[in-house]
Amino acid sequence: MNRHFSDARYYFGRGFDHLYAGLKEETAPLRRRVMRAMGWETEDEAPEPQTRRERVEYGARQAATRGRRVAGDVRRRVGRTGQ
Known part of the structure; x- marks a missing residue:
C-alpha cells in the first residue's frame, strides 16, 4: 500500500x-436520563485514575x-480465509 x-x-x-x-462525552447526560426513564440500570463508570501509577496501570x-x-x-479472520 502506498x-x-x-x-x-x-x-x-x-x-x-x-x-x-x-x-x-457530549451525549452522556442524555444517555443517563433516558436509561433512568426506561428503568434500566446505568453502568457505573470507573473513577478517573488520580496518581501517575494508577494512570499507568489503567492504561496497561x-x-x-x-x-x-x-x-x-x-484469529477469526484467519480462520475464515483458511477454509
Whole structure:
C-alpha cells in the first residue's frame, strides 16, 4: 500500500476515535436520563485514575484488553480465509 494511503488511513482512524469519544462525552447526560426513564440500570463508570501509577496501570489494562480483542479478530479472520 502506498505510504500516503496508509498515512491517510491512520489519521482517519484517529479522527474517528476522537469523534466517537467526543460524541460519547457530549451525549452522556442524555444517555443517563433516558436509561433512568426506561428503568434500566446505568453502568457505573470507573473513577478517573488520580496518581501517575494508577494512570499507568489503567492504561496497561486498557492496552491488554485491546490487544486481546484485536488478537481475537485476527484469529477469526484467519480462520475464515483458511477454509
